[in-house]
Amino acid sequence: MSNKAFAAVAFVVALALAVASQLITNEYFFTAGYTVLLFVILATAWNILGGYTGYVNFGSAAFFAIGAYTTVALYNAFKAPLAVMIVSGTLVAGLAGLGLGYLTLRLRGVFFAIASLALAVVLYVFVVNWDFVGGARGAYILQPREVPFGMPRYIHLIYSVQLLMAALALVVARATERSTLGRGLAAIRDDELAAECSGVPTLRLKIFSAMMSCALMGMAGTTFPYYLSYVEPSSAFSLSYAVNSIAMPLIGGMMSWIGPLIGAVLLGTVQQLVQVTVSSAWNLLIVGALLVLFVTLAPNGIMGWVEARRRRKEH
Amino acid sequence: MSGRLTVFRPRLFPRMEIPTALLANAIIAGLLLGGFYAAVSVGVSISFGMLDVVNIAHPAFIILGSYIAYIVNDRLGFDPIVVSLALSPLFFLLGTAIYRVYYLCFERRGQESLRGLAFFFGILFITEVALVLVFGVDYRMVSTRYSDVTWRAGEVDFPMRLVVPFLVSMAMVVGVQLLLTRTFFGRAVLAVAQDQLALRLMGVNPVRVKELAFGLSIATAGVAGAFLIVIQPVQPAIGREFIGLAFAVCVLGGMGSIWGTLLGAFVLGIAESFTSTFFGPSWAPAVSFGLLLATLAFKPSGLLGR
Numbered sequence: 001m002s003n004k005a006f007a008a009v010a011f012v013v014a015l016a017l018a019v020a021s022q023l024i025t026n027e028y029f030f031t032a033g034y035t036v037l038l039f040v041i042l043a044t045a046w047n048i049l050g051g052y053t054g055y056v057n058f059g060s061a062a063f064f065a066i067g068a069y070t071t072v073a074l075y076n077a078f079k080a081p082l083a084v085m086i087v088s089g090t091l092v093a094g095l096a097g098l099g100l101g102y103l104t105l106r107l108r109g110v111f112f113a114i115a116s117l118a119l120a121v122v123l124y125v126f127v128v129n130w131d132f133v134g135g136a137r138g139a140y141i142l143q144p145r146e147v148p149f150g151m152p153r154y155i156h157l158i159y160s161v162q163l164l165m166a167a168l169a170l171v172v173a174r175a176t177e178r179s180t181l182g183r184g185l186a187a188i189r190d191d192e193l194a195a196e197c198s199g200v201p202t203l204r205l206k207i208f209s210a211m212m213s214c215a216l217m218g219m220a221g222t223t224f225p226y227y228l229s230y231v232e233p234s235s236a237f238s239l240s241y242a243v244n245s246i247a248m249p250l251i252g253g254m255m256s257w258i259g260p261l262i263g264a265v266l267l268g269t270v271q272q273l274v275q276v277t278v279s280s281a282w283n284l285l286i287v288g289a290l291l292v293l294f295v296t297l298a299p300n301g302i303m304g305w306v307e308a309r310r311r312r313k314e315h
Numbered sequence: 316m317s318g319r320l321t322v323f324r325p326r327l328f329p330r331m332e333i334p335t336a337l338l339a340n341a342i343i344a345g346l347l348l349g350g351f352y353a354a355v356s357v358g359v360s361i362s363f364g365m366l367d368v369v370n371i372a373h374p375a376f377i378i379l380g381s382y383i384a385y386i387v388n389d390r391l392g393f394d395p396i397v398v399s400l401a402l403s404p405l406f407f408l409l410g411t412a413i414y415r416v417y418y419l420c421f422e423r424r425g426q427e428s429l430r431g432l433a434f435f436f437g438i439l440f441i442t443e444v445a446l447v448l449v450f451g452v453d454y455r456m457v458s459t460r461y462s463d464v465t466w467r468a469g470e471v472d473f474p475m476r477l478v479v480p481f482l483v484s485m486a487m488v489v490g491v492q493l494l495l496t497r498t499f500f501g502r503a504v505l506a507v508a509q510d511q512l513a514l515r516l517m518g519v520n521p522v523r524v525k526e527l528a529f530g531l532s533i534a535t536a537g538v539a540g541a542f543l544i545v546i547q548p549v550q551p552a553i554g555r556e557f558i559g560l561a562f563a564v565c566v567l568g569g570m571g572s573i574w575g576t577l578l579g580a581f582v583l584g585i586a587e588s589f590t591s592t593f594f595g596p597s598w599a600p601a602v603s604f605g606l607l608l609a610t611l612a613f614k615p616s617g618l619l620g621r
Binding site for chain 1 (some may be wrong): 363369371416420424428429430432433434436437438440441443444445447448552555556558559562563566595597598600601603604605607608611612615
């Protein structure tokens with residue numbers, strides 16, 4: 001399927017899902033669905049740098065929070081419309097990824113990983129000290145009273161927007177994977193030195209993929225302040241975003257765009273169930289344990305396992 | 316993440332003039348803090364700098380050490396630092412076991428770069444969540460005879476809860492350096508850092524050497540955990556702040572150099588102490604990241620790096 005056809009299919013499916021789910025009367029569905037979709041975007045975005053290029057980003061929460069706090073800042077400044085917030089949050093997070101990548105991607109991959117983890121701590125400190133966006137107390141964001149498209153509540157709109165953004169993230173990831181860029185990234189992942197020697201502009205490709213990945217993470221965060229009408233630093237910078245966005249691609253499979261999608265839907269749904277039935281601390285423990293189990297026992301994830309089975313059948 | 320070291324209370328003083336007493340206090344507090352940071356980072360210096368094992372879960376073992384010291388202190392009243400030194404063999408064994416898993420699952424297959432990192436990240440996360448489930452998110456602290464004692468020399472304060480960890484930490488760092496340079500095992504560790512193949516040709520198994528050295532690095536984490544809970548109250552989530560810190564110290568000092576790590580720890584300690592004195596303690600965690608980025612951008616080999 002060509003990229004254009006895939007994009008058309010993805011957006012039509014997303015729209016159809018958005019319209020169809022308006023029939024659901026249970027409010028909880030939208031809350032849970034929003035969270036799962038958020039993880040779909042984060043996991044897909046993480047995989048662009050992590051899965052395709054082989055560079056680990058531990059700072060998903062930082063980029064997510066950049067998106068969320070751009071929304072808060074724009075809301076406090078002049079109550080910008082949602083579309084403006086989404087675009088600016090994406091851009092700011094992309095710029096942050098560009099800067100971090102420019103400084104650290106020229107060194108060994110592990111430095112990028114450590115710097116991304118440290119970035120989350122520093123941005124957290126920065127936001128806590130920044131009174132304009134509420135500081136440590138957090139910020140309240142009022143949902144507009146009138147919801148467009150005749151939807152009954154604002155969460156319906158946020159959910160539908162998140163669906164479209166998830167479709168966009170998947171389209172971008174798939175297009176990247178199948179382009180010259182994607183082949184360059186795969187070459188870097190498999191052997192960076194050999195790639196450099198064969199004329200792949202490794203640094204430029206790495207920085208570009210870091211920027212794209214971080215921009216998409218920021219995009220996922222832009223609607224977050226509207227989700228609960230309230231953000232505070234420790235929920236926006238929660239380590240669970242970082243863990244989930246690594247665990248989901250690893251569990252689903254990192255080689256193609258479909259792996260993070262499977263991982264996010266599976267793990268996201270399981271988490272929603274555990275959160276309701278048991279508790280949120282146990283829920284995080286399960287994610288961590290699954291991450292360690294998969295990475296040690298099934299390093300290629302669910303898709304890797306499916307692939308291996310299919311190959312065995314052919315022979 | 317709000318439980319940052321509140322060692323130095325910022326005092327009100329006119330912005331224009333900086334009293335010498337304040338300056339002297341900031342330097343002393345920075346040095347004492349640097350001694351603690353050296354204990355936090357020396358293990359990372361071994362695992363990351365020498366063995367090339369990127370153990371980002373190191374702070375999780377520090378927090379684990381804090382909680383073990385806390386339990387023993389709470390139930391039996393023993394001194395946390397003595398407890399941690401007595402229990403360091405357990406941490407050593409834990410370290411060797413973790414390295415074994417890491418080697419079998421990642422290093423042997425050449426997958427350490429991505430999946431190994433994810434593995435340690437998972438361990439960090441599991442430890443934190445498990446501690447939250449057992450102890451909750453309340454801050455825990457220990458009581459020792461020297462907790463509330465402060466020596467004063469002129470106008471300079473020497474709080475004992477910083478001095479005691481500082482002294483033990485210095486002894487530990489010097490001990491590690493002696494162990495690494497004066498013994499056969501230590502030289503084997505340094506050799507692993509340089510050329511594993513040559514080591515094999517000499518009839519030494521590099522995996523065994525790395526296993527023991529990794530155990531040593533986790534043992535130092537356990538002791539550093541006891542220092543931490545003597546210095547400040549501890550809750551499970553504060554471990555994350557030390558990830559950036561420990562790696563910043565290692566990179567700043569120069570990879571694989573214990574003296575470099577010590578120097579880096581003092582530089583960071585003083586930089587943080589000045590930041591908290593003159594800008595407010597809430598900014599201190601940003602210092603290590605700034606130093607890390609600056610080092611990576613301008614001098615990736617660090618201060619004393621080879």
